[in-house]
Amino acid sequence: DGGITQSPKYLFRKEGQNVTLSCEQNLNHDAMYWYRQDPGQGLRLIYYSQIVNDFQKGDIAEGYSVSREKKESFPLTVTSAQKNPTAFYLCASSILLAEHNEQFFGPGTRLTVL
Amino acid sequence: GENVEQHPSTLSVQEGDSAVIKCTYSDSASNYFPWYKQELGKRPQLIIDIRSNVGEKKDQRIAVTLNKTAKHFSLHITETQPEDSAVYFCAASIPPQKGYQKVTFGIGTKLQVIP
Numbered sequence: 001d002g003g004i005t006q007s008p009k010y011l012f013r014k015e016g017q018n019v020t021l022s023c024e025q026n027l028n029h030d031a032m033y034w035y036r037q038d039p040g041q042g043l044r045l046i047y048y049s050q051i052v053n054d055f056q057k058g059d060i061a062e063g064y065s066v067s068r069e070k071k072e073s074f075p076l077t078v079t080s081a082q083k084n085p086t087a088f089y090l091c092a093s094s095i096l097l098a099e100h101n102e103q104f105f106g107p108g109t110r111l112t113v114l
Numbered sequence: 115g116e117n118v119e120q121h122p123s124t125l126s127v128q129e130g131d132s133a134v135i136k137c138t139y140s141d142s143a144s145n146y147f148p149w150y151k152q153e154l155g156k157r158p159q160l161i162i163d164i165r166s167n168v169g170e171k172k173d174q175r176i177a178v179t180l181n182k183t184a185k186h187f188s189l190h191i192t193e194t195q196p197e198d199s200a201v202y203f204c205a206a207s208i209p210p211q212k213g214y215q216k217v218t219f220g221i222g223t224k225l226q227v228i229p
Contacts (some may be wrong), residue, residue: 033217041221042221042222043222045218048216094217100146101146101207101217102160103150103158103160105157107157108157
């Protein structure tokens with residue numbers, strides 16, 4: 001299960017606070033992704049990045065921000081503008097070969113807004 | 115953008131029976147179709163995948179079929195066992211030369227294998 005890590009495992013936030021979720025990988029993967037998982041809604045893409053200092057919004061980017069200053073790291077900030085942030089957040093990484101895009105997932109962070 | 119629909123959302127089968135999960139996709143540029151298994155409280159993990167130049171792929175009790183014309187693909191699990199109980203996600207991926215490479219997931223199917 002090594003290679004991609006997320007921290008913390010559980011995170012509690014008060015309303016109005018920003019929080020940052022960590023994601024680190026040592027797989028030398030170019031691409032990294034953030035997903036939100038809610039019951040009955042599968043995995044929804046928040047942001048993704050293919051190279052350092054570049055990233056793109058996914059399907060549900062509102063209320064979130066990311067940075068990609070290093071290839072190994074892709075932190076996600078959940079801002080106070082995100083109205084319903086309680087969810088399970090998964091980070092993933094992959095290589096960029098055209099014919100193969102297996103995503104390797106981290107263990108996830110469960111965020112709860114108090 | 116790509117849209118992946120998956121059904122059923124829940125599936126219960128008796129141990130030893132087969133299970134079939136079906137997905138459709140919308141973007142004909144998609145060329146890679148992975149299936150992930152997520153056990154309770156754990157991260158999703160790839161169990162099988164298929165590329166657009168292949169119609170069927172099998173790995174022991176698991177098989178995947180792809181119909182490019184109809185834009186649908188299916189996961190087949192034979193001789194189901196209790197440890198197959200999990201949530202299964204299908205996905206479709208567009209190659210990077212068509213733009214940023216993204217993987218779009220289905221909503222997931224919760225499979226319960228009843229001993």
